[in-house]
Amino acid sequence: MDCDLNLKATELRLGLPGTTDAISPPKNNKRSSPDSDSAPPPPKAQIVGWPPVRSYRKNNLAEAESGSFVKVSMDGAPYLRKIDLKVYNCYLELLEGLEKMFKLTIGEYSEREGYKGSEYAPAYEDKDGDLMLVGDVPWEMFKSSCKRLRIMKASDARGLGCAV
Amino acid sequence: MCLFQSVMNYLPKEVLEHVFDFLTSHHDRNAVSLVCESWYGVERFSREKVFIGNCYAVNPERLIDRFPRLRSLTLKGKPHFADFNLVPDGWGGHVYPWIEAMAKSGINLEELRLKRMVVSDESLELLAKSFPNFKSLVLVSCEGFTTDGLAAIASNCRLLRELDLQENEVDDRKGQWLSCFPESCTSLVSLNFACLKGEVNVAALERLVARCPNLRSLRLNHTVPVEVLQKILVRAPQLSDLGTGTFTHDPDSETYVKLKNAMKNCRSIRSLSGFLDVNGRCLPAIYPICTSLTSLNLSYAPGIFSNELIKLICHCKKIERLWILDTIGDKGLGVVANTCKELQELRVFPSDLYGVGNTAVTEEGLVAISAGCPKLNSILYFCQQMTNAALITVAKNCPNFIRFRLCTLNPIVPDAATNQPLDEGFGAIVQSCKRLTRLSVSGLLTDQLFLYIGMYAEQLEMLSIAFAGDSDKGMLYVLNGCKKLKKLEIRDSPFGNMALLSDMGKYETMRSLWMSSCEVTLGACKTLAEKMPRLNVEIINENEAGEDKASCDDRHRVEKMYLYRTLAGPRTDAPDFVWTL
16 A cells, blocks of 8 residues: 555655655654654754744845846847746756847857857856856856856857857 | 941932942842832932833833833844744734834933834834934844835934844835935944845945944945945944945955955954855955954855865954854864864854755864863854764863753754764753853753753753653743743643643743643633733734634644733734734
């Protein structure tokens, strides 16, 4: 019966999510009720108000860490746009999104030649304030270090390794 | 009656008043006022500073009646667990009635300090317009106001010295509140707007700083860029407390060089905070001031890697107060232990609140600190794991703890080495630290720990319990043993009616008791409320607001109960979901 319902997958255990060893306490008298067997409380992420950190601090940390909305400027465009990086799962999706938003083609990335053959090259400003070509680093690393996107005219992007 | 006593009785009031002037702590003044009627009378007319730990314990009218010369008021509103979202919005804690009453009675208010209260723009406007000598506003963890309210304060308080906003939720109306300080305002000593989300007029800020020669404390928000910080530091090298805004800049740029030089010139800075959004490579700019720092708060800077933190800490030999994130790691704490011999207060906050990170600290870091920092007396430590052995060692190394708060990220994690409850470890802490006044415990804990607390924690005033204990006995040990207990807050623990009702008089000696997700029933709360008319027993019932209260079964467990002693009777501003029994 257990196999059919795969109760193990939804079982509440004391282990942190993703771990397989279940640490059960030697005695568990917490909120013992006659019908259920002693179920440990859910992993920390699901308990209201735990860890006990002020909401102000929680919100600020979350913003500081995720801050996923970034400005996107395009050379020659009158105003900027904003996109949420969290929404994309890989560079391909991001570039497609940008192409749709600005009605242009960016083309394919190659490590040696950058964005060859396209009118535009996507660049971004990282945490240190440097202007970098999109696509060099792993996606997750890019997401956390990208502060701002800039779609440059390929002619200006020669220094970034784009063959034009 | 001895000669001394008869002499004291015939001292003229002016002499008594003069003597009382030397008493600044409200504990001392309260004690003095209980000696006899004559002293009560003299004391009440001379008291200028009043501290009210629970705004619902007393009416504004009563306050004004007793202390007509009131100049400085400190008020606290919501219960502490409100910080962790356990108290629904709209519970209460409004400051308006207090300001209104004081304004009507012509109180010469100069200072107002509020914590966990609801502050509306109307109250700030009324405050700004009613008290011509108003000098100091300190708001901690408050909410309900916008930058419009701040504009009212800036515009109207001619003699303003201090505007200190700490961790408040403020609605930013994109106004120009900072520009509202008139050109004639030159009296600012302290300005802290770090918690504001919106941009401020930086030109106005620079001019304000330039015309306030007594400015000692300035904490900027994250919208103030490094260029502006640098200019401000040039104008105000006398600052002793600085909170930076963002701290990201290209370390090779001219601005950065200017910043470094400006920093070098600020020889008075003893306290540093901010670094909201920081680039680790910019940190060397602050090395010159690190050597004289006594207070450092990097707890809002998740972007600093452990090795950068360590390099920074190595310069901070005089640090007494350090607030950091657990990204520092056990190794980093080892460096703190070797470097910061003057350390008194340490707070290590969790950086990874939603995931399963590996950046947390463990018992190793805590032990290292306890061994290396002999002056340590206050700690808040969020950690991945703990052991009894470590706590016992810490207790031996640091018998001087006044505040000890330990929070394991998993609330019922047992001893990491032995899998046993952490009773013995915390027990060692309370036994060794005879001056302990505040304690928060976590991890797997049984009634045994509470036996220890009741036996040894003689000075304990505040105790926080979560997911701990086995039975009513646990809570009873604490209530019977801790004679100085003022605030007890308990969540998710199996304490019930027997413990709640065993010594009802005890609650009149305490400020408040919070119990949520425990085993207390409605019937027991009703009994308590009936027997103790000078307590407000509040039930917070979010799910059943408006439900017919008469039909509620007395046998139902109460989800959230908050009780407190009061002279004001049941409060008149309670929302629907709060039921005062």
